[in-house]
Every structure is written in C-alpha cells, then in structure tokens.
Amino acid sequence: MSEANNAHNVSYLEYKGQYKGLLAWIFSTDHKRIGLLYLYTMLFFFSVAAILGLLMKTQLIAPGYTIMGPQTYNSLFTLHGIIMIFVIVVPGLPAVFGNFFLPIMIGAKDVAFPKLNLLSWWFYIIGILIVLTSQFMGDGPPDTGWTFYAPYSFRTPTNVLPAVFGAFVMGFSSILTGINFVVTIHRMRAPGMTWFKMPLFPWTLYGTAWIQILATPVIGITLLLIVAERLMGIGIFDPALGGDPILYQHLFWIYSHPAVYIMILPAMGAISEIIPVFSRKTIFGYKAIVLSTLAIAFVGYFVWGHHMFTSGMSGRALYTFSFLTFLVAIPSAIKVFNWVSTMHKGSLQMQTPFYWAVSFIFVFMIGGLSGLVLGSLATNVHVHDTHFVVAHFHFIVFGGTGYAFMAALHYWFPKMFGRMYDMNWANLGWGIFFIGFNTLYLPMFYLGIMGMPRRYYDYLPDFHGGNIVSSLGAWVMVSGIVIIFANLIRSARHGEKTTEKNPWGGKTLEWQVDTPPTLENFEEIPTIEKGPYEFED
Amino acid sequence: MTVHRDDLGDKMGMWLFIFTELLLFGMLFVVYAVYRSMHPEAFKLGGDELDVVMGTINTIILLISSMTVAMSISAMQKGNKKLALTLLTITLIIAVVFLVNKYFEWGAKFEYGFNPGAPELLELGHGTILFFGLYFIMTGIHALHILIGIALFIYVVWQIRKDKIHQTDYVWLENTGLYWHLVDLIWIFLFPLFYLIH
Numbered sequence: 263m264s265e266a267n268n269a270h271n272v273s274y275l276e277y278k279g280q281y282k283g284l285l286a287w288i289f290s291t292d293h294k295r296i297g298l299l300y301l302y303t304m305l306f307f308f309s310v311a312a313i314l315g316l317l318m319k320t321q322l323i324a325p326g327y328t329i330m331g332p333q334t335y336n337s338l339f340t341l342h343g344i345i346m347i348f349v350i351v352v353p354g355l356p357a358v359f360g361n362f363f364l365p366i367m368i369g370a371k372d373v374a375f376p377k378l379n380l381l382s383w384w385f386y387i388i389g390i391l392i393v394l395t396s397q398f399m400g401d402g403p404p405d406t407g408w409t410f411y412a413p414y415s416f417r418t419p420t421n422v423l424p425a426v427f428g429a430f431v432m433g434f435s436s437i438l439t440g441i442n443f444v445v446t447i448h449r450m451r452a453p454g455m456t457w458f459k460m461p462l463f464p465w466t467l468y469g470t471a472w473i474q475i476l477a478t479p480v481i482g483i484t485l486l487l488i489v490a491e492r493l494m495g496i497g498i499f500d501p502a503l504g505g506d507p508i509l510y511q512h513l514f515w516i517y518s519h520p521a522v523y524i525m526i527l528p529a530m531g532a533i534s535e536i537i538p539v540f541s542r543k544t545i546f547g548y549k550a551i552v553l554s555t556l557a558i559a560f561v562g563y564f565v566w567g568h569h570m571f572t573s574g575m576s577g578r579a580l581y582t583f584s585f586l587t588f589l590v591a592i593p594s595a596i597k598v599f600n601w602v603s604t605m606h607k608g609s610l611q612m613q614t615p616f617y618w619a620v621s622f623i624f625v626f627m628i629g630g631l632s633g634l635v636l637g638s639l640a641t642n643v644h645v646h647d648t649h650f651v652v653a654h655f656h657f658i659v660f661g662g663t664g665y666a667f668m669a670a671l672h673y674w675f676p677k678m679f680g681r682m683y684d685m686n687w688a689n690l691g692w693g694i695f696f697i698g699f700n701t702l703y704l705p706m707f708y709l710g711i712m713g714m715p716r717r718y719y720d721y722l723p724d725f726h727g728g729n730i731v732s733s734l735g736a737w738v739m740v741s742g743i744v745i746i747f748a749n750l751i752r753s754a755r756h757g758e759k760t761t762e763k764n765p766w767g768g769k770t771l772e773w774q775v776d777t778p779p780t781l782e783n784f785e786e787i788p789t790i791e792k793g794p795y796e797f798e799d
Numbered sequence: 800m801t802v803h804r805d806d807l808g809d810k811m812g813m814w815l816f817i818f819t820e821l822l823l824f825g826m827l828f829v830v831y832a833v834y835r836s837m838h839p840e841a842f843k844l845g846g847d848e849l850d851v852v853m854g855t856i857n858t859i860i861l862l863i864s865s866m867t868v869a870m871s872i873s874a875m876q877k878g879n880k881k882l883a884l885t886l887l888t889i890t891l892i893i894a895v896v897f898l899v900n901k902y903f904e905w906g907a908k909f910e911y912g913f914n915p916g917a918p919e920l921l922e923l924g925h926g927t928i929l930f931f932g933l934y935f936i937m938t939g940i941h942a943l944h945i946l947i948g949i950a951l952f953i954y955v956v957w958q959i960r961k962d963k964i965h966q967t968d969y970v971w972l973e974n975t976g977l978y979w980h981l982v983d984l985i986w987i988f989l990f991p992l993f994y995l996i997h
Contacts, residue, residue: 374808441815449808475815479823487830487936494915496932497925498830503932504925509833513826 273680273778291376294779297362298678299383301671304350304358305747307390311345312743314338319702319736322729325721335719336405337420341397343408344425348432349390351663352521355528356439356474357386359670360467362678364443366772367461369452369790371782374445378438385435393428396421407717409518412499412510416491423492430485433478436524440474443467452771454790458549461770461794465552466531469559473520473527477563481517484510508573515566523562525659527555529666530597533619536673537601538795539768540616541608545795547600554593561590571642580639587637594630598623614688615766618669621696625665629657632707647717650710653703661699668692668746675750676765680778681757687749695742701735770794806970813974817981820944824985827937831992834929841926843997845934848913853904854994857897858986864893865983868976875959878966884959890979891952894945901942905935934993941989944982951975 274294281289287299318338321328330338361379365372373379397403400421406414415422447468451460488510490496497503499510530551538545545551567575567583575583601623610616632654635641645651676682705728710716714725721729764773775783835842871886905914912919913931920928955975958964964971 372803374803374805375812378812437816437819441812441819444815445808445812448811449805475819476822479819480826483823483826486940490915490932490936494935496915496936497928498834498932498936503921503928504834504838505929505932506833509830513830516826 271780273776274781275680275778277781289380291372291380292781293361293365293372293376293379294678296379296383297358297360300353300357300361300386303387303390304353307345307349309743309747311342311350312740314342314345316736316740318342319733321719322721323733324729325723325726327720330719332719333402333405336407336717337403339717340404340407340425344393344429346659347408347521348393348429349386351525351659352432352436353386353439354525354663355532355667355670356443356467356470356524357382358667359463359532359674360439360443360470360528363674363772364446364464364467365450366775366779366783367464367770368447368450368455369771369784369788370446370450371784371787373442374449375442379442382435382438382442385431385438389428389430389432389435391428392424392431396424396428399424409514410485410488411514412488412491412505412507413501415488416495416500423489426485426488426492430482430489433482433485436474437478437482440471440478443471444475447471452787452790458552459790459793462534462545462548462551462555463528463531466527466534466555469555470524470527473524473559473562477517477520477524480513481521484513484517487513508570511570511573512566515569516563519566519569520559520562522655522658523558525663527558529622529663530555530594532666532670532673533601533622534597535768535770536615536619536669537604538797539673539766540611540613540619541605542611542767542797543604543608544793544797545600546603546606547596548793548795550596551600554596557593558590561586561593565590568637568642571639572646584637584639588634591630591634591637598627598630611766613766614683614685614692615669615673617689617692618665618672621692622662622665622669625657625661625699628704629654629661632657645710647715648710649706649714649716652716653706653710656703656706661703671750673766674772675753676760676762677772677777677779679754679757680759680761681753682760682765683753683757684749687745691742691745691749693742694745695739698735698737698739698742702732702739703735705729705732705735769796804968806968809970809974810977813977817977820981820985824937824940824988827933827940828988828992831933831937834926834933838926838929841924842930845927845930846993846995846997848908848911849934849994850904850907851994853900854990857900858990860893861897861983861986864890864897865980867893868979872969872973872976875964875966875969875972880959880965883972884956887952887956887959891949891956894949894952898942898945898949901938905938908935937989938993941982941985944985948975948979948982951978 274292279286279290287295290296317329318335321330321335361373400423401419402421404420404422404425405418406420406422410422410426415426447460447464487496487498491499495503497505499505499507501507534545534551565583565586567579568587571580571583632650636645636651636654672683672688709725709728709732712725712728714721761777763775763777766773771788774788867886867890871883871890874883874886908914908931909917914920915928915932915935920931952975955964955972958971
C-alpha cells in the first residue's frame, strides 16, 4: 500500500481499493460508502414517491375527475405507500446514518459484518427492482394499498405478486442490518465505552435493531403466505376456503406497528444528538431517554390491535389494546420533556440542524397527540379510515422521521462530504417546507373529523375548501423540498471544502475524527473516559 | 485493511438469525393453533392421511444428522480434519435422503389430490383444505431450509478441503451446525403436530 493511498490518511471518498468508478461504490464493504449508497437510493426514490403524492393532491384539488381516474389514483397511493414505507422510512436513518456513524460513534473501524452489510444493500436494491416490475408487467400496477389486505390482495387481477415479493426481499435487508448493528454494539464498543457512556443515537439504533430482528420475520412469513395464496390458493386468509382475513390483519400489524417504532426511534436518537450540541448543554435525563427507548421498543410490540378497532375483536381485546396504546405514549412524552429541558437555559445556536430538530418536536407532538385520539376507542370509530388517520401518520412518519432525517443530514453533512452547504438556502428551504407541510396536513385533520374517507379519488363538494388549502400546501412543500435538495446536491459537489473536524462543537466521537473520515476512521482506537455530552468542563 | 476476527460475535450473529427463524416459523405455528382449534376433527382426519412411517424415518435420520454435524465440530476442534469431513459428508447425504423421502411423500399426496388448489381437496371442506394448505406450506418452507443447509454444507466441506476452515478457525462450521440444529428442531415440532397428535 503506497503512502498516498494509506487507510489512515486518505479520506474514504478518495481511497482507491480494488475497483474503480461505480464499482468502487457498489462493491465497497466500507460502512461509510454503504451509508451513502443508501442515501442516494433513498433520495432518488423519495423524489419519485413525493411526485406521486403531489399528483394525488393535485387530483384532490377539486371533486371529480381532475387529472386522473379512480384506478390510477388507487395504484398511485399503493406505489406511494410501498416506496415511502419499505424503501424510505423503514431502512431510513439506520441504513444511512446508522451505517455511516454507528461505528464511528462507538469507536470502531467498521460494523461487525461488513460483507453482510453490503449484502443488505444488495437485497434492498433487488427488492426495489422486483417491486418496480409490478408497475410495468402483468395486468397493471397493484391497487391494494401498501397494506395488501386480504382477501382483495389475492382477488385483484392487478400485479400484486412482485410488489409483495419485493417487500419480502427488502425485509431480509432490514433483518441483516439489525443483526449487524446488535452484534456491532455488543462487541465493538471502544475500551471504556460502557453501555451508559454510549451516545443516544447508537442506543436508539440498538432498540431499533432488536425490533428489526424480532418483528420483520412476521411480515416475511405473512407476505409469503399472500404469495402462496395467489399462486396456489392455500386458503389461509381466504374466507371462501375457510381462511380468516382478520388473521391476516393481525399478522400484518404484528410487524407493521413495531415498524412504526423502527421508523421513529432512530429519529429520536438523531434529535437527542442535535439538541444538546446546539444548546451547548448536557442532555437532560440521559438514562430516562435510554430507558424510554427500550420501553418503546418493548411495549410497541403489544399495541398492533389499535389498527383494527373496527375490524372485529372482543371487547376485552379492544380495551387492552387501547390501554397499551396509551401506555406507549408515555415514554415518547418523556423524551419530549427531556429535549425541552435540555434547551432550557441553554446557549441556543440558531443553525439549520437546530431548526429541523425544533420543528421535529413541534410536528412530532401534533402527530403523537392526534395518535391518542385514534387510540381511544370511541373517537377511533368516528375517524377510522378517514383523512384524520392520513394526517396523523404523515405527522409521525413524515413529520417525525422525515424532519429528523433532514436534521441529521444537515447536522452530519460536513462530516460526510467534507464540504459545507449554503446555510441561507438551507434555512429558506426549511422555512418553506415547514409552512407547506403544515398547510398540507393540518386541514386533513379537519377533513377527517368532518368524515372525508381516505383512499378515494373523489369527494363530496362539502370537503372542497379544506382540500384546496391542503393541495396548495402540497405544492409549497414540494418547492421547499426542491430548494433543500438542490442546495444539498450542489454543496456535496461544489460546496466550500472544509477539513474542520468539529464545525458544530459536538462532543461525540464522530467530531474527533478527520473530515471526511479516513477509511479506518481512527488511527488508534480511542479510550473513553467521559460521557458523550459533557459540555460543562 | 486489517482483518477483524471475532468468533464470539459471529456466533452471536448466528443466534440472532436463529431468533428470526424461530419467529418466522412461530407465526406459522400460531396460524396452525388457530385453525386447529377451529377444526379439530378435520385436522385429526388430515393427520390420519399422512404417512407416519415415512415421517418417523425422516425424524430419526434428521436427529442422527444433528449428531453427526455436532461430532464433526468436535473432530475439527481436535484437529481431525478427515473425520470431520467424513461426518459432514454423512450429514449431507442424510439431508438429501430427507428430501428424497419428502418428494415421495408429497408425490403421494399430489396423486390423491390433497395439494392446494386440487379439485378433490376443494370438495373436502374447510378444515381439510386448511390442514393441507398448512401442511404443504410448513413442510415446504422447512424443506427450503434443508436445501439451504445442503448448500451450506457443500460450502463448508469445500472450505475445509482448502484449509480455510481449520482447527483454530472453524466458526463457519460451528454456525452451519447451529443452523442445522435449528432446522432439526423445527422438524421436531412439525412432526408431532401434523403426523401424531389426535
């Protein structure tokens, strides 16, 4: 190895391995490159799915046929859901920032299984490609919604099979990433980094990884059963053959509710990193945040029934699921109080990542509190399957995970690329996005309470007003996204170069390594003596 | 890049993977429990249609294969490469024999029209349809795991021959053994649930 290409003094972006060009990326086992592979894939598909969403909102700007008919609308919301859930938010922060920063933050040179890590990305890409074939082959794109509810998912003539199978393959990717992270955190922490000296982002990745390991197989087998149902008619979910479609809903949500915590826990972790750094204060209640993370991961398993309050369950089951749903709100609230207390009397730095983090708390609270409306039995019946639900989960999944993703991207961007973005454009993009986001989704709460159902391309004229506001909001929000993405893409290529190790004044390990990090991150594995957020010294 | 080696970590990864497998089959067992409680009579009659002799033979040989793979790990620990290879080859042969038996068993069921979607089965009522639907999906996924096991054994044998797996570095062999015990364990539950209990 020549001196110019030494793993200790060349950044991972310039390091020359066995392969050249694109191959040097798609065959790289370096956790940082894999993180970026996920990032690029996600940004591309996010843009595609955001355009689908924009088309749907444009259709809804007036009652009746505006730009598309019912079948097109059905296949658009199906594809929008599949991409946003399985391709973007489920892998989400763990795949991008977890891969990139987990080893660095715990003082390791890579994850425990680098080859398996690359294999995860390949499974992910193959899964996406299989899903995409559903759009172009067979009898038209699937129209079931991302939930693939039985029995429609095996009665519809549309091309559901590849969509279901693609989601199954992506599940593999998720499981392998989870296994990789759990072993990495158990085995590869730097000397001196005890469990309670570990930063909070790795902690939330740990909770997430366990959910990925323990919940994803359930969706795996459920989707396989749908495949078998379509191919052979085994009858497990088919009422005509004695099967039970409600059983499908149970199995589906046994995974898909914990999956919500797969999405939100690492988001909370990223916010817990950003808030203390931009408040110049130790995080308030470190252990409370850790324990509430584990509590969410645990209790989150037992609340799936709240998706099925109107599907038919015994009264006792209804009360239990409702009670547990209220219970799981407590650890989330604990975190919000911790973040706010961290900011109290802090020296707040008004910079882009902080704007995203604070607005995260705002939208997350709206999302979380509206979730309690859905979790209580009486109100759930009223707003079930209305736009209220759509607004609620967009506030959580897009408002929660999406804002935290952007916060994390703006926070770690200089470290990842060795370049700085234009902060004025970034702030402007955030402002427009924030206004657009709330204009888009807040009216949906109102529309839902008034009774507008979800998943219809048409509505009664009474709902016209709210829909005009919401659709305009969609256009504003997308212009915000365009500004943000244009700024980041331009800055990643031509932004001002920086080798400043610690631009924000963070205390965690990633701010002590080179910018951008060298191939092996650390020349020498550090020994940890202090907690991760000790600002007062 | 320095090669990172952590046998304990590798085994931990395998155990976590085994958790996921247990949950995957666990859900199938839940589905089985639900439908058995709904159709106890049909499940009993369905069980009577299965070939207990064939099932017993497969159970016994699979247990023996678990033993031979465990013995090959001890042989490898003692540095006896030749014995380890012999024992692995026996395991491999047993895995293939298991699938051959399965093939004949399934073939007979297809002949009688017990396979999902067969017109004869559709006339037999919901409980029987579900019993055979579950029988084929659960033993089918199990057989898929046997196939993966065979592929792993071939890889491990090849690596031992090349001395990539040896007395001081045999975690691949150990993990393959763990996986194989899992496949065995699942069969230990499938066998009584489908063939024996009344």
